Amino acid sequence: xxxxxxxxxxxxxxxxxxxxVLGDLARIPNLRLLDLGDTAVTDHGxxxxxxxxxxxxxxxxxTDVTNEGLGALGGLSTLKTLDxxxxxxxxxxxxxxxxxxxxxxxxxxxxxxGDEGVKELAxxxxxxxxxxxxxxxxxxxxxxxxxxxxxxxxxxEATSITNKGLEKLARSNSLADLNIxxxxxxxxxxxxxxxxxxxxxxxxxxxxxxADGVRRLKSTLPEIAIIGPQAxxxxxxxxxxxxxxxxxxxxxxxWPTTRLWDTRHAGQPYKxxxxxxxxx
Numbered sequence: 370x371x372x373x374x375x376x377x378x379x380x381x382x383x384x385x386x387x388x389x390v391l392g393d394l395a396r397i398p399n400l401r402l403l404d405l406g407d408t409a410v411t412d413h414g415x416x417x418x419x420x421x422x423x424x425x426x427x428x429x430x431x432t433d434v435t436n437e438g439l440g441a442l443g444g445l446s447t448l449k450t451l452d453x454x455x456x457x458x459x460x461x462x463x464x465x466x467x468x469x470x471x472x473x474x475x476x477x478x479x480x481x482x483g484d485e486g487v488k489e490l491a492x493x494x495x496x497x498x499x500x501x502x503x504x505x506x507x508x509x510x511x512x513x514x515x516x517x518x519x520x521x522x523x524x525x526e527a528t529s530i531t532n533k534g535l536e537k538l539a540r541s542n543s544l545a546d547l548n549i550x551x552x553x554x555x556x557x558x559x560x561x562x563x564x565x566x567x568x569x570x571x572x573x574x575x576x577x578x579x580a581d582g583v584r585r586l587k588s589t590l591p592e593i594a595i596i597g598p599q600a601x602x603x604x605x606x607x608x609x610x611x612x613x614x615x616x617x618x619x620x621x622x623x624w625p626t627t628r629l630w631d632t633r634h635a636g637q638p639y640k641x642x643x644x645x646x647x648x649x
């Protein structure tokens with residue numbers, strides 16, 4: 370495979386690939402995208418990938434990669450997109466990534482990253498897209514992120530951010546896409562975001578948002594795209610009649626043992642019972 374000069378993308382997600390072959394993959398001269406998500410890859414294999422001179426997009430989500438392997442990734446001068454969602458990465462590992470000045474997109478969802486980790490990332494001046502869903506970040510992180518000059522897309526779904534944090538984030542001069550689904554934010558937060566002139570798309574799910582709140586936001590930002598079900602003025606009760614059990618083997622590591630979802634509102638969870646919405 371190392372002789373495959375024309376190979377540009379290689380997707381090995383959810384296969385039995387292991388650290389043994391990563392040295393060979395690193396020697397493929399024109400390989401740009403490598404997807405190793407949901408595999409048994411560890412830090413030992415990631416160190417081998419550091420020899421690549423062409424990788425721009427590396428996906429290591431839900432692997433056994435930890436802080437130890439991130440030092441090697443920091444030396445990949447061509448790397449632009451990195452997915453570490455669902456791994457054992459913490460703020461100490463993020464600090465090692467800070468020397469990777471080429472990074473443009475970084476996914477750290479479902480990791481142990483918190484506000485201190487976000488501060489470490491501030492040295493990545495060119496970062497444009499950051500995914501922090503289901504992490505321990507708070508309003509303090511939003512205050513930090515508001516000052517990032519290049520940040521255009523931010524995902525803080527299912528975190529502890531509040532309306533006060535959105536007031537701080539509204540100071541950003543670059544943010545265009547924001548996901549605040551499944552947070553405590555409500556119409557008051559939408560009012561704060563109406564001052565974010567660069568905002569082009571907003572992802573919201575939940576009964577805390579009303580039609581009136583959305584209308585007020587769009588009156589200030591008429592071009593904004595609201596993504597996700599918009600709450601009606603009349604709040605309806607959840608519909609628990611259509612549910613699908615998600616087998617344990619198919620659940621990502623961060624998936625709760627049990628959860629019940631309302632199928633009419635794109636997976637808004639209401640209480641714990643081991644399930645997700647039916648696709649039918």
